[in-house]
Amino acid sequence: MSSTAGLKQRKVVAGGDDSDTLTHDSCNCCKHAIMYSTPEQHVPKYMQYSYIVAGYRMNLSFLSSLASLFRIHNETLNIWTALVSFAVFFWIGVNMIFFMGDEMTFWEKAAYVVYTVSAIYTFLNSLLFHWFNCISHSHHECLLRMDISGIGFLICGSYYPPIYYAFQNHSNFGIFYLTTITIGCLLTSMILLFPKFSEERYSMFRVFVLSATGLFGIIPLIHLFFLHEGGLSNPIFYAKVMAVLELYLWYGVAVFFYASKFPERFFKPGRFDIVGCSHQFWHSFGMIYFLYN
Secondary structure (H helix, E strand, O other): OOHHHHHHHHHHHHHOOOOHHHOOOOOOOOOOOEOOOOOOOOOOHHHOOOOOOOOOOEOOOHHHHHHHHHOOOOOHHHHHHHHHHHHHHHHHHHHHHHHOOOOOOHHHHHHHHHHHHHHHHHHHHHHHHHHHOOOOHHHHHHHHHHHHHHHHHHHHHHHHHHHHHHOOOOHHHHHHHHHHHHHHHHHHHHHHOOHHHHOHHHHHHHHHHHHHHHHOOHHHHHHHHHHOOOHHHOHHHHHHHHHHHHHHHHHHHHHHHHHHOOOHHHOOOOOOOOOOOHHHHHHHHHHHHHHHO
8 A cells, every 4th residue: 555545544544534535545445354453554434433543353254253352452342341241131131030030020020121131132232243343344234233223222121110110100101101112212223223324424313313212211200200299309209310310420421422432532543542432431331321220
């Protein structure tokens, strides 16, 4: 690759330029396997993270991708945070289904099982994407759509336990909200399965849709205000409000990192290629949010 072409490619990876004229250099896209790309190597546009210039894996076989779990690259921490989250929720799910039957009512247990299964499904999709997105373009695009749409399932499942408890004495309202939320989240997941919405230029659209789905929880919270006499002076309602606000705080911090691309956006490109990029914070705070829930 010529030095001029290399500089052009570095500009694309660092800034996320959408221009087609900067996405290909004079050489054809390399087809040989790469475990850790350097800034000078061409990275296909579909693989590029904005402001991340090196550490990409490319054109790996399934076995090589599998082995990359124990190698250092720009997906290492994303893989491990998803793997830990998946393992924790899988362990919780097994214990809940097989060892907690006498401690919970049927519907209480059902609400937690829905939440746990949705978390297992979502973190599994995230794990598979970050682990195996380096095999081919088709693998990357398919796994990315599953990863993004899975977030809608997790948001849906996370509503089940709190709605169950909040409207335990008003079951008709509880059924209404869970039905509405389930339909809304399924529609959100279906929309995000469309290939165009997995593109980098639609990242803020994804943030908006998923945040709107998550913020729907404010509506049943307002409803609870009128069901509990005394409003915030009622200790039961006050405790529920504080719990919801704490959850939204964790979620808001996670979304902030995802949307702002902080810190890599505000520092020299390449500084956070391996450790400390926004997507790793998104994973970490997201995991805390859903475990805390």
